[in-house]
Amino acid sequence: MQTSNPTGTVVVIGGALKADSDAVWQRLVDEAGGEGARVAVFPTAAYEPERIGAQIVAALQRCGAQAELVPIAPNLEGVDLQAALHDPALIARVAASQAVFFSGGAQEYIVDTLQPGGQPTAMLDAIRAVFAAGGVIAGTSAGAAVMSRMMFRDAMDNLAVLKGQWRAGQEYDRGLGFVDADLLIDQHFLKRGRIGRMLPALQTLGCRLGLGVDENAAVVIKGSRLEVIGGSGAVLVDMAAATRDAALPAFNLTGARVSYLDAGDSHDLASGVTTPASHRLAETRIDPAAPGFEPGEQVERYFLDMLGDGCMRQALMHLLDGPSDEVFGLAYRARPQADDTAPGLGFEFRLRRGPGFVGWLGEGDCTVLGARLDVVPVKVAMPMFTPLVAAPRT
Structure with a gap:
C-alpha cells in the first residue's frame, strides 16, 4: 500500500x-x-x-x-x-x-x-x-x-x-x-x-x-x-x-x-506486518494451529447480536482461545421497523481461523491477528420465536 x-x-x-x-x-x-x-x-x-x-x-x-x-x-x-x-x-x-x-x-x-x-x-x-x-x-x-x-x-x-x-x-x-x-x-x-x-x-x-x-x-x-x-x-x-x-x-x-x-x-500498512506492544509480547503467544494447542475456553458460543456493543471483539477472542476453528454470529432485527423494506433479511457472520492467525490475551487487553470473515445473507423467520403455551389440563 x-x-x-x-x-x-x-x-x-x-x-x-x-x-x-x-x-x-x-x-x-x-x-x-x-x-x-x-x-x-x-x-x-x-x-x-x-x-x-x-x-x-x-x-x-x-x-x-x-x-x-x-x-x-x-x-x-x-x-x-x-x-x-x-x-x-x-x-x-x-x-x-x-x-x-x-x-x-x-x-x-x-x-x-x-x-x-x-x-x-x-x-x-x-x-x-x-x-x-x-x-x-x-x-x-x-x-x-x-x-x-x-x-x-x-x-x-x-x-x-x-x-x-x-x-x-x-x-x-x-x-x-x-x-x-x-x-x-x-x-x-x-x-x-x-x-x-x-x-x-x-x-x-x-x-x-x-x-x-x-x-x-x-x-x-x-x-x-x-x-x-x-x-x-x-x-x-x-x-x-x-x-x-x-x-x-x-x-x-x-x-x-x-x-x-x-x-x-x-x-x-505497506508491509502488512503488525508488531504487538512490548508488554503483550511478554505474554504467551496463542497459536491455535500449533501442536498441543489447548483452548482456554471449552464451550462453543453463538453470538446473537454481532452488531452489539463489543461483540466483534468478543467473537475474535473466542475464536482465538475457544474450542472451534469457526465462530458464528447473527445480525438481524427481531422486530422490524415500519420502513424496513427487507424485514426477514439477516446476515450470518462466520469468523474462522486460517494461516497466520495468532494472538495474545492479557488482563483486560488482547491482540488478535488475521481472522477470516465471511458474511452470508440469510432469511430470518418472522417472528423468530413464539412463546410456549401450557398444555391443556385433562
Whole structure:
C-alpha cells in the first residue's frame, strides 16, 4: 500500500475521549512539537461548539499546548460563519499552527463548511498547509471520520446499510482525505457495532483497508505506520483477498481479514506486518494451529447480536482461545421497523481461523491477528420465536 500523504501526522480518535486520557492528549501535543505547540481547535462539527471547544482547549493546554478556538461552526451563536471562514487574519493564524484539531458532532458540518460542493475553501487550504509542513491533523468522532477520502456522512443504522441503504450524499460523502485514499476510517467502532456499515462501504467504495477506532482510543498515523494508543483499541479490516457472489440478491462477503489491535500495538500498512506492544509480547503467544494447542475456553458460543456493543471483539477472542476453528454470529432485527423494506433479511457472520492467525490475551487487553470473515445473507423467520403455551389440563 502506497501512502500519498507522508508529510504530516494524523491522529484519529474514536470518540468519547475522556478529559483525563493523557496518553492521547499528551501524545497529540508531543507530535505537534511539545511544550508551547500551537493548536487550532475547530468545533465545527459540534452541536454546542462553545462548550465542546472550551473543553478541548483546556485538555490541550493542560498538556502544554497553546490551544486556540477557531470560531467556525454552524451552531456557534453570535458569529458570522462566512465572515470568519474567509477572514484573512484567521486563515493566517491557522496556517501558522503546528496542529489542527476537529471536534466531534456531525461530520457533515465539517465538509459542508470547509469543502462546500467538494471545493476546498481558503481555510481548508490553510489546514492542508499545516499538514504539508509536517504538522498534526487530529480529530475525535466526527473529526476522525472526515480524515478519509470517503467518509460516512449519516449512516447510523448499521443493519440498514448491510441491507443495501447506501446512497451518495446521504449515507456516505467525500471526506477531507488526510490519510491514504485506500483507507476508510470509522469511529465509535466496537461500542456501536459499526462493522455492519464498514464492510459494505469497503466493498462499494473499493477501499482495501478499513480502520475502525473504538471509543477512548486513538490511532496515530505517520506515513504507512499506525500505532494504537489510549484506553481501548481498533479493528483493521483488509479486503485484498475478499470476494462476493454477485448471484446472491443481498450483501455477501468471503475471505476478508480482520484483526484487533490494542493500545501499544503498531502496524505497517505497506508491509502488512503488525508488531504487538512490548508488554503483550511478554505474554504467551496463542497459536491455535500449533501442536498441543489447548483452548482456554471449552464451550462453543453463538453470538446473537454481532452488531452489539463489543461483540466483534468478543467473537475474535473466542475464536482465538475457544474450542472451534469457526465462530458464528447473527445480525438481524427481531422486530422490524415500519420502513424496513427487507424485514426477514439477516446476515450470518462466520469468523474462522486460517494461516497466520495468532494472538495474545492479557488482563483486560488482547491482540488478535488475521481472522477470516465471511458474511452470508440469510432469511430470518418472522417472528423468530413464539412463546410456549401450557398444555391443556385433562
